[in-house]
Amino acid sequence: MGKVGIIGVGQSKFVRAFNGSIRELAFEAFREAMKDAEMTTNDIDATIVCSAPEYDKQRSPSGILAEYFGLNPQPTFYVESLCSSSTTGVRLAYSLVKSGLHDVVMVAGFQKMSEITSAESQERMGRGADIQWEAPFGTMMPAYYAMYAQGHMAKYGTTSEDLALIRLKSSIYGAQNEKAMIRKPLSPEVFEDSANQLNNPISSPLRTRDCCANADGASCIIVTSEERAKTFSRKPVWILGLGSATASVNMAGRDTFSGLAAAVEAGKKAYRMAGVGPQDIDVAEVHDCFTIAELMAYENLGFAKPGEGVELIRAKETYKEGKIPVNVDGGLLSKGHPIGATGGSQVRTVVLQLRGEAGPMQVKDASIGLVHNIGGVGIYANVMILGRE
Amino acid sequence: MAEKEIDSRFSKFGTVSFTGLTRVNDFIDYLQQGKVMGTRCKTCGMRFFPPRADCCKSLDSNMEWFEVEGAGTLQTYTTLSYAPTGFGQDLPYAIAVVDFGSVRVFGRLHRSIPAKDIMIGMPLKLAVRKLPDGNMTYEFLGAS
Numbered sequence: 001m002g003k004v005g006i007i008g009v010g011q012s013k014f015v016r017a018f019n020g021s022i023r024e025l026a027f028e029a030f031r032e033a034m035k036d037a038e039m040t041t042n043d044i045d046a047t048i049v050c051s052a053p054e055y056d057k058q059r060s061p062s063g064i065l066a067e068y069f070g071l072n073p074q075p076t077f078y079v080e081s082l083c084s085s086s087t088t089g090v091r092l093a094y095s096l097v098k099s100g101l102h103d104v105v106m107v108a109g110f111q112k113m114s115e116i117t118s119a120e121s122q123e124r125m126g127r128g129a130d131i132q133w134e135a136p137f138g139t140m141m142p143a144y145y146a147m148y149a150q151g152h153m154a155k156y157g158t159t160s161e162d163l164a165l166i167r168l169k170s171s172i173y174g175a176q177n178e179k180a181m182i183r184k185p186l187s188p189e190v191f192e193d194s195a196n197q198l199n200n201p202i203s204s205p206l207r208t209r210d211c212c213a214n215a216d217g218a219s220c221i222i223v224t225s226e227e228r229a230k231t232f233s234r235k236p237v238w239i240l241g242l243g244s245a246t247a248s249v250n251m252a253g254r255d256t257f258s259g260l261a262a263a264v265e266a267g268k269k270a271y272r273m274a275g276v277g278p279q280d281i282d283v284a285e286v287h288d289c290f291t292i293a294e295l296m297a298y299e300n301l302g303f304a305k306p307g308e309g310v311e312l313i314r315a316k317e318t319y320k321e322g323k324i325p326v327n328v329d330g331g332l333l334s335k336g337h338p339i340g341a342t343g344g345s346q347v348r349t350v351v352l353q354l355r356g357e358a359g360p361m362q363v364k365d366a367s368i369g370l371v372h373n374i375g376g377v378g379i380y381a382n383v384m385i386l387g388r389e
Numbered sequence: 390m391a392e393k394e395i396d397s398r399f400s401k402f403g404t405v406s407f408t409g410l411t412r413v414n415d416f417i418d419y420l421q422q423g424k425v426m427g428t429r430c431k432t433c434g435m436r437f438f439p440p441r442a443d444c445c446k447s448l449d450s451n452m453e454w455f456e457v458e459g460a461g462t463l464q465t466y467t468t469l470s471y472a473p474t475g476f477g478q479d480l481p482y483a484i485a486v487v488d489f490g491s492v493r494v495f496g497r498l499h500r501s502i503p504a505k506d507i508m509i510g511m512p513l514k515l516a517v518r519k520l521p522d523g524n525m526t527y528e529f530l531g532a533s
Contacts, residue, residue: 122474123475131408134495135403135405136404136406136407136526137404137526138404138475138482138484138497139484143469147465147466147484147485147486148465151509202471203469204467204468205467251495252486252492253493254493257486
């Protein structure tokens, strides 16, 4: 059985409010991926569409996108796992190709978070977790990650200033990424200015600076087999390992609050399948919906021991020139986080890195890359390892 | 409670309830009696909080209620400065996870605990509270 690889990647700019419909937004990423793969629509055997439905007005968007992309009569279907939807899509694409059912599968992730009003968004925010047993207390996504930040700080002595270092790094690379929504590099002094709104408390200990922003955006990833790839001029980046895991939605089902168990499990599976370890990773994209999420990812993926993730950021080891460059495209914190598009955007960044096409963000001689994409507060975790060979 | 056409007791849970129908509706009646209850599978003994009607281990739906009692320890918490629609009037408020040994419980910290005194590891106990609109909830109170 041959390898499975990624032969085309595309991404729209991530913006606060896209001036167009969801099909037009998704088309931007689709067009870029098709041109990147040097394909025509006849080459695509099936489409997997990914988004978080609470932001969609369109029911069953996969049909709409397949039509707009000119991909009828090929099959299309929809997959959702909150913020990790599009890496779940890539996992399914891998299995469809590996099984021989299809040769070329497209994964189109999108989210137009501005599709609903901010009042509607505020109302939906409370339903992000267990609506029967948690939402009646007044929960929201930053509060859940804040409970992990609180747990990490109590256990390991991590500080708010440590977390700010992650935002600082993000802002530097966001400024270099023309697809990112937030492109202003920050200086460390900003975090000491109490009048700066970036320092406003959101949910203790997290502040505005610790949180990513909603965005509109789309991503597109084209997956194919080693055999079929021979018929195209583009050389794929190979999917070496895939790990996926889950954890309880309700926080009462969690036994630690200093790391995400599902991320640890997904990471182990991906490393085992790829036959590599954390020390072999040249570049990583991790799910930094909050600064604490990136810090936990360092530890959950084995880049640092539990409690020692702060050493990596303090020593700038996760910068482009460091031991393990992480989110050198600005991550979710600077790119923005259009739920269904985020995982595909992470995959695109790593593919570009492994091809040597990452421009100013290029990590030198990157040959093995990792994607860590989390749905909810570690309810869903997908880890993917990609390689040039 | 006898079978009725619609048993929507659960719509009285918390500040804003998002669902009215569940097979563990008796939870609300117990709250009205001042008790926070979980369920235990009579077949295999597994305990659940939040309570559930069905056991994923034995696959039976033969549950009995037990009260979550005594002092637990604070596992983690956060104090919110922003809230979803319907909760703004409660700000600032803190949500927390408390470990009671056989089960962990997610809920709100009682506002009588000063922010500076909240410490992971501190002992807390459950207290039932009736909200001004008649809804029922539970909170964590200092236990020392």
